[in-house]
Each structure stands twice: as C-alpha cells, then as structure tokens.
Amino acid sequence: MVQIFSGDIAHVVADPFTHGDALQIIENGAFAVDEQGTILALDKRDRVTRRYPDAVETRFDGWVLPGMIDGHIHFPQTFATAAHGTHLLDWLERSVFPAEAAYADEDFARSAAETFVDQLLRSGTTTALVFGSQFPGATRALFQVAAEKGLRIISGLTLMDQGAPDALLHTVPQAEKLSRTLIEEVEKEPKLHYALTPRFALSCTAEMMTLCGELARAYDGLYIQTHINENGEEIEATAAAFPEAANYLDVYDRFGLLGSRTVLAHNIHTCDAQLKRLGETGTAVCHCPASNFYLGSGIFSLKRHRHHGVPVLVGTDIGAGTNFGVLEELGSVYKAQQMQRLSLNAAQLLYLGTLAGAEALQMADRIGNFAVGKQADFVVIDTAEDPGLRLRLGFCHNPEDALFTQLNLVRPHHVRATAVAGRLHQPRGHGAV
Numbered sequence: 063m064v065q066i067f068s069g070d071i072a073h074v075v076a077d078p079f080t081h082g083d084a085l086q087i088i089e090n091g092a093f094a095v096d097e098q099g100t101i102l103a104l105d106k107r108d109r110v111t112r113r114y115p116d117a118v119e120t121r122f123d124g125w126v127l128p129g130m131i132d133g134h135i136h137f138p139q140t141f142a143t144a145a146h147g148t149h150l151l152d153w154l155e156r157s158v159f160p161a162e163a164a165y166a167d168e169d170f171a172r173s174a175a176e177t178f179v180d181q182l183l184r185s186g187t188t189t190a191l192v193f194g195s196q197f198p199g200a201t202r203a204l205f206q207v208a209a210e211k212g213l214r215i216i217s218g219l220t221l222m223d224q225g226a227p228d229a230l231l232h233t234v235p236q237a238e239k240l241s242r243t244l245i246e247e248v249e250k251e252p253k254l255h256y257a258l259t260p261r262f263a264l265s266c267t268a269e270m271m272t273l274c275g276e277l278a279r280a281y282d283g284l285y286i287q288t289h290i291n292e293n294g295e296e297i298e299a300t301a302a303a304f305p306e307a308a309n310y311l312d313v314y315d316r317f318g319l320l321g322s323r324t325v326l327a328h329n330i331h332t333c334d335a336q337l338k339r340l341g342e343t344g345t346a347v348c349h350c351p352a353s354n355f356y357l358g359s360g361i362f363s364l365k366r367h368r369h370h371g372v373p374v375l376v377g378t379d380i381g382a383g384t385n386f387g388v389l390e391e392l393g394s395v396y397k398a399q400q401m402q403r404l405s406l407n408a409a410q411l412l413y414l415g416t417l418a419g420a421e422a423l424q425m426a427d428r429i430g431n432f433a434v435g436k437q438a439d440f441v442v443i444d445t446a447e448d449p450g451l452r453l454r455l456g457f458c459h460n461p462e463d464a465l466f467t468q469l470n471l472v473r474p475h476h477v478r479a480t481a482v483a484g485r486l487h488q489p490r491g492h493g494a495v
C-alpha cells in the first residue's frame with residue numbers, strides 16, 4: 063500500500079552555506095511512500111495524489127520537515143537534566159555519576175528507555191547518536207525499545223575504567239567482551255548501529271582507548287563517539303594525563319579513534335592545528351549549545367569548523383542540555399552563533415538539524431531530506447493550538463520568514479507527529495485531518 067503525507071513541506075537539498083538555493087519549500091505539497099518507508103515522489107499535493115490515486119492520504123495542517131538528527135545525547139542522564147553543579151567535572155561527580163549508577167537496575171533502565179525514546183520522538187527527533195549506559199542490560203533495553211518504537215539510533219556501552227565510582231567502571235577485558243556481544247546483537251537490526259563510546263580521555267586509560275581502536279578496526283561500520291575540549295579544567299587535566307600528546311585531539315588520534323565515523327562532542331576551546339586535523343580525517347564535531355550555556359563551558363565557533371571543512375551536526379546533550387529535541391535546540395544554535403556575528407538563516411538552521419546530521423553520520427543516502435529514494439522520516443509542526451504563535455506567524459512576509467520564526471520558537475508541544483520510515487507516532491493522540 064502506498065501512503066501519501068501532505069502539508070507545507072520544507073527541506074534542504076544541498077549545503078546552504080555553499081548553495082544559496084538549497085532550501086526547497088512546497089506549500090500544499092506531498093510525498094508518496096511505499097511499504098518500506100521509501101519516498102516514491104515529492105511534489106505539489108494534487109500531482110502526487112493524481113499519480114497515486116489508490117494511496118491512503120494523511121493530510122497535515124502544518125509544516126512537514128525532515129526528522130531531526132541528534133548527534134549527541136546521554137540515555138543514562140534522562141532524569142538528570144537541570145541538575146546542579148558548578149562546571150563540567152564537578153557536575154559529573156555530584157549529579158551525573160549517581161544518576162547513571164541507577165541504571166544497574168534493569169526494570170528501572172527499561173522504563174527509562176521507554177521515557178527516553180518517547181521524549182525523542184515527541185520532540186521531532188528520528189535519528190540519534192546516543193551515549194548508552196555503562197550497564198549492558200540498560201544499553202540492550204535502549205536498543206530494544208528503539209527497535210520497537212521505530213527510532214533510529216546509534217549507541218553503545220559507555221566505557222570508563224577510571225575516574226568514577228567503581229560501579230560505573232569496566233576492566234578492559236570486561237569492556238571487550240560486553241562490547242563484542244552488543245555489537246553482534248545490534249548488527250542484525252537495520253535501524254540500529256553500534257558506537258564505541260569511550261566517555262572521554264579522562265575516564266579511559268591508554269589500554270581502554272587501545273581496545274576501542276582495535277574494535278573499530280575489527281568490525282565494519284562501527285561508529286566512535288566521545289567528548290573533547292569542553293572545559294578549561296578538563297583540558298588541563300587531559301594534558302597532564304597524556305603528556306606525550308600534542309593536544310587533546312592528538313590523544314584520540316594516537317589510538318586510531320579519528321575518522322569519518324567518529325563524532326566528538328563540543329570542541330569549544332580548540333586551535334587551528336586540531337581543526338585542521340579534524341578536517342583531514344573527516345571527523346565530525348557535534349555542537350550542543352544548550353549544554354554549553356548550562357555548564358558555562360563556552361561558545362562553539364561554527365565559522366572556524368566550517369573554514370577547516372569539519373562536518374558539524376547538532377546535539378541536545380541531555381542531561382547537560384535542557385531540551386530533548388534538536389528542533390528546540392536550533393534556537394540555541396542561532397543564538398550561540400549570533401554571539402559571534404554569524405547570523406544563520408532558515409535554510410542553514412534547518413540543514414544543521416537534518417541533512418548536516420545525516421552527512422556527518424554517513425547516512426545521507428537514506429535520510430536528511432525528502433529526496434526520492436530516501437526514507438520518509440519527518441516531523442510535523444502544527445501551531446493551531448498556540449494562538450500567540452499563530453498570530454506572530456501571520457506577520458511573516460513569506461514562507462521562508464515563517465520557517466525561520468518557527469525554527470526559533472518551536473517547542474515540543476507544537477510537534478503534532480513524527481514518523482520514521484513512514485511509521486507515524488502521534489504523541490498527543492491527534493488525528494491527522
């Protein structure tokens with residue numbers, strides 16, 4: 063059975079930082095989707111309905127955008143948002159490690175996974191690169207719930223062998239055994255992928271990072287995720303722990319952890335040598351502005367990363383971040399760049415939340431926009447029940463203006479539906495028109 067989804071469609075078809083015409087808006091548009099969730103056609107609604115007269119149509123009174131792609135979020139911090147701590151290291155010790163220890167309980171972890179996946183879908187996210195729990199049962203529960211509810215995730219066991227309470231640590235042989243088991247389980251599910259997840263240099267010995275490099279070489283298609291250059295004290299402590307490394311990035315480079323399937327969160331306090339190496343190796347960086355503001359970490363320079371050809375995507379970084387959705391995070395992306403005199407437009411904001419994420423995660427052949435042949439992952443924004451925002455949008459001069467305003471003001475309660483591969487999640491029980 064072919065399905066048709068219709069509404070006011072917006073997506074980017076190229077990189078808008080280099081292509082002025084990358085934004086495509088189709089008012090009263092539609093796309094047709096086959097049973098596998100693959101897009102068959104994208105056009106004005108009347109043309110698509112004429113071409114597929116027997117299709118079942120779901121019509122939305124609102125904007126239909128590609129599903130958001132979250133490049134950095136922590137599952138075991140689902141219930142640790144807005145917890146107090148002065149800066150990164152103090153916050154980790156006082157608020158985060160105790161919250162993460164609770165995931166030893168498998169019943170708790172399963173219900174946390176339900177909450178986590180629901181929160182993402184409810185916020186318009188359809189793909190996420192997720193720090194899993196240190197506990198294999200909890201990380202397995204996350205993969206299972208994501209598969210059941212249809213969310214695309216890349217995740218893996220958070221690996222630490224020092225610098226945290228014992229309950230959160232693995233020995234290197236344990237880490238190897240548990241990682242291999244999970245990698246082999248995940249390989250069987252098409253929407254699930256595995257990411258080796260050494261937490262950051264300070265929580266991993268050289269032996270743990272060596273293991274990550276070896277596993278990355280042993281299996282095809284694995285991702286690697288970790289943190290870098292977030293906070294001054296963290297950077298100083300890392301330099302002291304790895305005196306042989308030229309800089310923070312070089313710590314990871316020495317263990318073979320850089321490349322086009324690696325995503326490093328933050329990279330705020332960086333230098334040209336590190337940016338150059340990121341560009342050379344195709345390593346992506348995830349910008350998480352709400353987290354950076356919350357922890358007082360600093361302001362990320364999109365301009366400098368782009369100048370060095372570093373792929374950049376956007377993440378919520380729950381629990382340091384304060385919202386579950388990339389859609390809402392885009393307002394913080396805008397403000398963080400405004401502080402540095404880079405004024406992003408609607409196309410650039412939308413790109414950062416969608417196609418840029420797909421490109422950085424090597425998934426642009428499948429997701430990121432509504433090109434024919436890709437998967438129908440989308441989010442529907444409907445402001446009908448927000449009279450204030452509706453009125454504001456009435457003062458926009460054209461659809462691009464309205465999109466820009468919405469990308470700055472949208473909140474999860476405006477998300478009417480989310481779909482992954484054409485499978486709809488309607489979080490607030492709305493029926494489509």
Ligand SMILES: O=c1[nH]c(=O)c2nc[nH]c2[nH]1
Nearest residue numbers: 261262289292353379382
């Ligand atoms: O924002 C962050 N959240 C974390 O949990 C973390 N761990 C190391 N570095 C980190 N940064």
Ligand SMILES: [Zn+2]
Nearest residue numbers: 136289327379
């Ligand atoms: Zn993080």
